[in-house]
Amino acid sequence: MRLLLAIAITLALASPAAAACPTVADLEDELICPTCKTTLDQSDAPVARQIKAIVARRVEDCASKQQIKDELVADFGPSVLAAPPREGFHWLAWVLPPIGLLVAAGVISVLVWRWSRRSTAEVAADSNGPVPLDPDVERRLDRELARYDD
């Protein structure tokens, strides 16, 4: 019982630290190779290999993801990040797509509502009874039908 308790306490103390340490894989798809402009996991360019080695070294030191990213941004600028940082002008990249989606959804909803309203109005118009035919057309129709009766 005492042993189980000791294991539980050890795990509880160890897990937050372990969770704070990122892996190389965690970062490779969040960083861009500066020369080939693809994410690190898809690049084998010399500079990408260099950055991967640095990331691996910093992961070994248990540096946080943000720390590692900050260090790379200090050298390569924000373009080394696959996603733009949530600050200043870069906010636009985060805010504009959802706004665009909302506007598009709004426009589509209004159009669908209008179309459905028009259809209902047309159905209502139809339910008022048939529209009387032009007398000429009616006579012609009678003649045609009479031919089939014969």
Added chain:
Amino acid sequence: MAGWLKLAAQVLALALVAGLFTLLVWKLATQDEGAAPKLGRGETPPAPAFRLDRLDQPGKLSLASYRGRPVIINFWASWCIPCKEEAPLLESVWKQYRNRGLVVLGVDINDVRSEARRFARKNGMSYPLAYDGPGETTTDYGLTGVPETFFVARNGRLVCDRLQAGVHLEANKDRFEECIQEVLAA
């Protein structure tokens, strides 16, 4: 009323498309191809200015501060193998011609600062070194990779040639020497 609204929406949509198209055309028309293609056509464009962190010591380094002196600008990176191979030749040129006013200026691009410093120390590069990690100068100069070497005359214009690949290579060696003489005489 609804008709007017519809017309206004259509005009707005057309204006938006026309605006975006104009922006695209303007961007394509005014996009700078960089200095290298101009040099290749026999022009002598002004060397694009830059002000960068120094790699070899604290502070900034600007190209303008060398105005009036011939400058060889060598773009390099620590992960570039030919850059390592050509470094001794650039160092010897710097030592040989600096008393005639020639400056060899290394610009480290797309690189990790600490790795670049280690590279410079290891390869005995004593000439002035600037650091351009994000590679902002690459577009201005029209670089296609590293190493690349440019020659800036005393009047601040690019002259002679743009040497791609290592200056130590047989294919470049003679042209490198010719360009040194040309930039010293210009």
